[in-house]
Amino acid sequence: MVIDAHVHLSERPDDALIPFARRNGLRYTFDELLSTMRTHGVQHGLLLSPPLQDGTPLPNGDVIKLCRRSQGTLSPIFTVEPTKKEVASVLKLAEQSKKEVKGFKVRLGYIKASAEGPVFGDLYDYAEAEGLPVLFHTGDTASRSGDLSLSHPLNLDRLANRREELTIVLCHFGSPWFEDAAELVYKHPKVYADMSGLTTGGGTYGRKLSQWLARKVSEAIYFIGGAEKVLFGTDYPVTKYSDALDLVKLLDVEEADRQRILWRNAQKVFGL
Numbered sequence: 001m002v003i004d005a006h007v008h009l010s011e012r013p014d015d016a017l018i019p020f021a022r023r024n025g026l027r028y029t030f031d032e033l034l035s036t037m038r039t040h041g042v043q044h045g046l047l048l049s050p051p052l053q054d055g056t057p058l059p060n061g062d063v064i065k066l067c068r069r070s071q072g073t074l075s076p077i078f079t080v081e082p083t084k085k086e087v088a089s090v091l092k093l094a095e096q097s098k099k100e101v102k103g104f105k106v107r108l109g110y111i112k113a114s115a116e117g118p119v120f121g122d123l124y125d126y127a128e129a130e131g132l133p134v135l136f137h138t139g140d141t142a143s144r145s146g147d148l149s150l151s152h153p154l155n156l157d158r159l160a161n162r163r164e165e166l167t168i169v170l171c172h173f174g175s176p177w178f179e180d181a182a183e184l185v186y187k188h189p190k191v192y193a194d195m196s197g198l199t200t201g202g203g204t205y206g207r208k209l210s211q212w213l214a215r216k217v218s219e220a221i222y223f224i225g226g227a228e229k230v231l232f233g234t235d236y237p238v239t240k241y242s243d244a245l246d247l248v249k250l251l252d253v254e255e256a257d258r259q260r261i262l263w264r265n266a267q268k269v270f271g272l
Ligand SMILES: [Zn+2]
Pocket: 006, 008, 048, 197, 235
Protein backbone atom coordinates (compact mmCIF):
# COMPACT_ATOMS: atom_id res chain seq x y z
CA MET A 1 0.00 0.00 0.00
CA VAL A 2 1.23 3.50 -0.88
CA ILE A 3 -0.28 6.94 -0.31
CA ASP A 4 1.13 9.93 -2.19
CA ALA A 5 0.87 12.98 0.08
CA HIS A 6 1.68 15.51 -2.66
CA VAL A 7 0.36 15.39 -6.26
CA HIS A 8 -0.36 18.18 -8.77
CA LEU A 9 -2.62 18.22 -11.82
CA SER A 10 -4.67 20.70 -13.84
CA GLU A 11 -4.94 19.61 -17.50
CA ARG A 12 -4.62 23.32 -18.41
CA PRO A 13 -2.25 24.60 -21.13
CA ASP A 14 -1.09 27.44 -18.85
CA ASP A 15 -0.02 25.07 -16.04
CA ALA A 16 3.44 26.23 -14.91
CA LEU A 17 4.56 22.66 -14.10
CA ILE A 18 4.40 21.56 -17.76
CA PRO A 19 8.16 22.15 -18.28
CA PHE A 20 8.88 19.78 -15.34
CA ALA A 21 6.55 17.19 -16.86
CA ARG A 22 8.31 17.43 -20.23
CA ARG A 23 11.73 17.10 -18.60
CA ASN A 24 10.49 13.88 -16.96
CA GLY A 25 8.93 12.60 -20.19
CA LEU A 26 5.44 12.78 -18.67
CA ARG A 27 2.21 13.68 -20.45
CA TYR A 28 0.90 15.09 -17.16
CA THR A 29 -2.74 14.19 -17.78
CA PHE A 30 -5.52 12.84 -15.58
CA ASP A 31 -5.39 9.42 -17.29
CA GLU A 32 -1.62 9.17 -17.09
CA LEU A 33 -1.61 10.09 -13.40
CA LEU A 34 -4.23 7.50 -12.47
CA SER A 35 -2.70 4.73 -14.55
CA THR A 36 0.81 5.49 -13.23
CA MET A 37 -0.49 5.39 -9.67
CA ARG A 38 -2.11 2.03 -10.38
CA THR A 39 1.09 0.66 -11.97
CA HIS A 40 3.12 1.61 -8.89
CA GLY A 41 0.57 0.36 -6.36
CA VAL A 42 -0.31 3.86 -5.16
CA GLN A 43 -3.90 3.65 -3.87
CA HIS A 44 -4.41 7.24 -2.89
CA GLY A 45 -3.12 10.73 -3.64
CA LEU A 46 -3.57 14.14 -2.06
CA LEU A 47 -4.13 16.62 -4.87
CA LEU A 48 -2.74 20.17 -4.62
CA SER A 49 -3.17 23.12 -7.01
CA PRO A 50 -0.30 23.50 -9.44
CA PRO A 51 0.84 27.08 -10.11
CA LEU A 52 -0.36 28.64 -13.36
CA GLN A 53 1.77 30.76 -15.67
CA ASP A 54 0.41 33.99 -14.18
CA GLY A 55 1.70 32.91 -10.77
CA THR A 56 -1.71 32.13 -9.25
CA PRO A 57 -2.62 28.61 -8.12
CA LEU A 58 -5.24 26.53 -9.95
CA PRO A 59 -8.61 27.42 -8.34
CA ASN A 60 -9.57 25.01 -5.56
CA GLY A 61 -12.91 24.36 -7.26
CA ASP A 62 -11.00 22.76 -10.15
CA VAL A 63 -9.03 20.62 -7.69
CA ILE A 64 -12.32 19.29 -6.25
CA LYS A 65 -13.61 18.51 -9.75
CA LEU A 66 -10.49 16.48 -10.62
CA CYS A 67 -10.79 14.60 -7.32
CA ARG A 68 -14.45 13.77 -7.95
CA ARG A 69 -13.55 12.53 -11.42
CA SER A 70 -11.01 10.16 -9.82
CA GLN A 71 -13.80 8.49 -7.82
CA GLY A 72 -11.96 8.34 -4.55
CA THR A 73 -8.35 7.96 -5.72
CA LEU A 74 -7.53 11.65 -5.24
CA SER A 75 -8.51 13.88 -2.31
CA PRO A 76 -8.30 17.68 -2.32
CA ILE A 77 -5.92 19.90 -0.39
CA PHE A 78 -6.97 23.55 -0.71
CA THR A 79 -4.34 26.17 -1.47
CA VAL A 80 -4.74 29.32 0.60
CA GLU A 81 -3.44 32.68 -0.64
CA PRO A 82 -2.63 35.51 1.79
CA THR A 83 -5.66 37.81 1.54
CA LYS A 84 -8.66 38.06 3.83
CA LYS A 85 -10.96 37.38 0.89
CA GLU A 86 -9.07 34.25 -0.21
CA VAL A 87 -8.95 32.83 3.30
CA ALA A 88 -12.70 33.42 3.76
CA SER A 89 -13.58 31.81 0.42
CA VAL A 90 -11.38 28.75 1.08
CA LEU A 91 -12.97 28.24 4.50
CA LYS A 92 -16.42 28.52 2.94
CA LEU A 93 -15.47 25.94 0.31
CA ALA A 94 -14.05 23.69 3.04
CA GLU A 95 -17.37 23.86 4.90
CA GLN A 96 -19.25 22.95 1.72
CA SER A 97 -16.96 20.01 0.97
CA LYS A 98 -16.33 18.85 4.52
CA LYS A 99 -16.32 15.16 3.63
CA GLU A 100 -13.77 15.65 0.87
CA VAL A 101 -11.18 18.21 1.93
CA LYS A 102 -8.14 16.69 3.65
CA GLY A 103 -6.03 19.75 4.41
CA PHE A 104 -4.72 23.13 3.32
CA LYS A 105 -1.56 24.36 1.63
CA VAL A 106 0.32 27.64 2.01
CA ARG A 107 2.88 28.44 -0.67
CA LEU A 108 5.68 29.87 1.46
CA GLY A 109 8.42 31.43 -0.64
CA TYR A 110 6.06 32.09 -3.55
CA ILE A 111 3.68 34.43 -1.74
CA LYS A 112 4.55 37.71 -0.07
CA ALA A 113 3.60 36.57 3.42
CA SER A 114 5.08 34.60 6.28
CA ALA A 115 3.48 31.58 7.93
CA GLU A 116 2.72 33.75 10.97
CA GLY A 117 0.96 36.44 8.95
CA PRO A 118 -2.21 37.47 10.84
CA VAL A 119 -4.16 36.92 7.59
CA PHE A 120 -3.88 33.16 8.20
CA GLY A 121 -5.33 33.29 11.74
CA ASP A 122 -8.81 32.11 10.74
CA LEU A 123 -7.34 29.34 8.61
CA TYR A 124 -5.31 27.96 11.53
CA ASP A 125 -8.31 28.21 13.88
CA TYR A 126 -10.41 26.23 11.41
CA ALA A 127 -7.69 23.65 10.70
CA GLU A 128 -7.15 23.07 14.43
CA ALA A 129 -10.89 22.75 15.10
CA GLU A 130 -11.40 20.30 12.21
CA GLY A 131 -8.16 18.38 12.79
CA LEU A 132 -6.97 19.13 9.26
CA PRO A 133 -3.25 19.55 8.51
CA VAL A 134 -1.75 22.65 6.94
CA LEU A 135 0.99 21.91 4.40
CA PHE A 136 3.68 24.52 3.88
CA HIS A 137 6.01 24.71 0.95
CA THR A 138 9.50 24.72 2.49
CA GLY A 139 12.99 24.92 1.04
CA ASP A 140 14.05 25.49 -2.53
CA THR A 141 11.60 27.32 -4.78
CA ALA A 142 10.98 26.17 -8.34
CA SER A 143 11.41 29.72 -9.63
CA ARG A 144 14.31 32.14 -9.31
CA SER A 145 11.99 34.81 -7.96
CA GLY A 146 11.07 32.69 -4.93
CA ASP A 147 11.95 34.08 -1.48
CA LEU A 148 14.04 31.55 0.44
CA SER A 149 14.02 33.72 3.56
CA LEU A 150 10.28 32.93 3.77
CA SER A 151 10.44 29.26 2.74
CA HIS A 152 13.26 28.17 5.07
CA PRO A 153 11.79 25.50 7.39
CA LEU A 154 12.85 27.34 10.56
CA ASN A 155 10.16 29.91 9.73
CA LEU A 156 7.59 27.41 11.04
CA ASP A 157 9.10 27.12 14.52
CA ARG A 158 7.32 30.13 16.01
CA LEU A 159 4.01 29.11 14.51
CA ALA A 160 4.40 25.58 15.91
CA ASN A 161 5.25 27.07 19.33
CA ARG A 162 2.17 29.20 19.29
CA ARG A 163 -0.19 26.63 17.74
CA GLU A 164 0.34 23.37 19.61
CA GLU A 165 -2.87 21.86 18.22
CA LEU A 166 -2.08 22.61 14.59
CA THR A 167 -0.77 19.76 12.42
CA ILE A 168 1.95 21.18 10.17
CA VAL A 169 3.53 19.40 7.19
CA LEU A 170 6.86 20.67 5.88
CA CYS A 171 6.71 19.91 2.16
CA HIS A 172 9.92 18.72 0.48
CA PHE A 173 11.53 18.11 3.90
CA GLY A 174 12.80 21.70 3.74
CA SER A 175 15.28 20.63 1.03
CA PRO A 176 18.19 21.34 1.10
CA TRP A 177 17.82 22.18 4.83
CA PHE A 178 17.05 18.62 5.95
CA GLU A 179 18.61 19.06 9.39
CA ASP A 180 16.60 22.18 10.12
CA ALA A 181 13.39 20.42 9.09
CA ALA A 182 14.39 17.39 11.20
CA GLU A 183 14.83 19.65 14.24
CA LEU A 184 11.27 20.95 13.84
CA VAL A 185 9.83 17.45 13.44
CA TYR A 186 11.81 16.34 16.50
CA LYS A 187 10.84 19.38 18.60
CA HIS A 188 7.13 19.61 17.83
CA PRO A 189 4.76 16.65 18.29
CA LYS A 190 2.49 17.78 15.42
CA VAL A 191 5.08 18.77 12.80
CA TYR A 192 5.60 16.32 9.91
CA ALA A 193 7.78 16.37 6.78
CA ASP A 194 7.03 15.02 3.32
CA MET A 195 9.61 13.65 0.88
CA SER A 196 8.01 15.07 -2.26
CA GLY A 197 9.86 16.70 -5.14
CA LEU A 198 13.35 15.76 -3.96
CA THR A 199 14.81 13.79 -6.86
CA THR A 200 14.72 16.49 -9.45
CA GLY A 201 17.74 17.77 -11.32
CA GLY A 202 21.21 16.48 -10.59
CA GLY A 203 22.15 16.34 -14.29
CA THR A 204 25.24 14.15 -14.70
CA TYR A 205 25.08 13.52 -10.97
CA GLY A 206 21.47 12.30 -10.83
CA ARG A 207 22.41 8.97 -9.25
CA LYS A 208 24.78 10.60 -6.77
CA LEU A 209 22.06 13.12 -5.92
CA SER A 210 19.61 10.30 -5.12
CA GLN A 211 22.19 8.65 -2.86
CA TRP A 212 22.88 11.97 -1.13
CA LEU A 213 19.15 12.58 -0.62
CA ALA A 214 18.65 9.07 0.76
CA ARG A 215 21.51 9.65 3.20
CA LYS A 216 20.16 13.06 4.25
CA VAL A 217 16.61 11.77 4.87
CA SER A 218 17.88 8.62 6.63
CA GLU A 219 20.07 10.72 8.93
CA ALA A 220 17.18 13.09 9.61
CA ILE A 221 15.14 10.04 10.68
CA TYR A 222 17.95 8.90 13.02
CA PHE A 223 18.06 12.37 14.56
CA ILE A 224 14.27 12.46 15.03
CA GLY A 225 14.44 8.96 16.48
CA GLY A 226 11.96 7.34 14.11
CA ALA A 227 9.89 7.78 10.96
CA GLU A 228 6.48 8.31 12.57
CA LYS A 229 6.23 11.77 11.05
CA VAL A 230 7.76 11.34 7.60
CA LEU A 231 5.44 11.09 4.57
CA PHE A 232 5.96 9.75 1.07
CA GLY A 233 5.12 12.15 -1.75
CA THR A 234 6.07 12.61 -5.38
CA ASP A 235 5.20 16.20 -6.29
CA TYR A 236 4.10 14.70 -9.66
CA PRO A 237 4.94 15.87 -12.33
CA VAL A 238 8.04 17.48 -10.73
CA THR A 239 9.27 14.01 -9.72
CA LYS A 240 8.38 10.71 -11.39
CA TYR A 241 6.74 7.92 -9.37
CA SER A 242 9.61 5.55 -10.14
CA ASP A 243 12.23 8.04 -8.85
CA ALA A 244 10.28 8.97 -5.72
CA LEU A 245 9.69 5.30 -4.84
CA ASP A 246 13.34 4.43 -5.56
CA LEU A 247 14.35 7.07 -3.04
CA VAL A 248 12.25 5.38 -0.33
CA LYS A 249 13.88 2.05 -1.24
CA LEU A 250 17.32 3.62 -0.81
CA LEU A 251 16.57 4.79 2.74
CA ASP A 252 18.65 2.96 5.31
CA VAL A 253 15.78 2.41 7.75
CA GLU A 254 13.85 -0.50 9.26
CA GLU A 255 11.13 -2.06 7.11
CA ALA A 256 8.44 -0.98 9.59
CA ASP A 257 9.56 2.63 9.14
CA ARG A 258 9.46 2.28 5.35
CA GLN A 259 5.82 1.21 5.65
CA ARG A 260 5.10 4.16 7.96
CA ILE A 261 6.58 6.51 5.36
CA LEU A 262 4.80 4.90 2.42
CA TRP A 263 1.28 4.94 3.86
CA ARG A 264 0.70 4.50 7.58
CA ASN A 265 1.60 8.07 8.58
CA ALA A 266 -0.41 9.62 5.74
CA GLN A 267 -3.46 7.59 6.69
CA LYS A 268 -3.29 9.12 10.14
CA VAL A 269 -2.43 12.72 9.19
CA PHE A 270 -5.07 13.01 6.46
CA GLY A 271 -7.69 10.84 8.18
CA LEU A 272 -7.98 8.44 5.23
ZN1 LIG B 1 4.30 20.68 -4.96
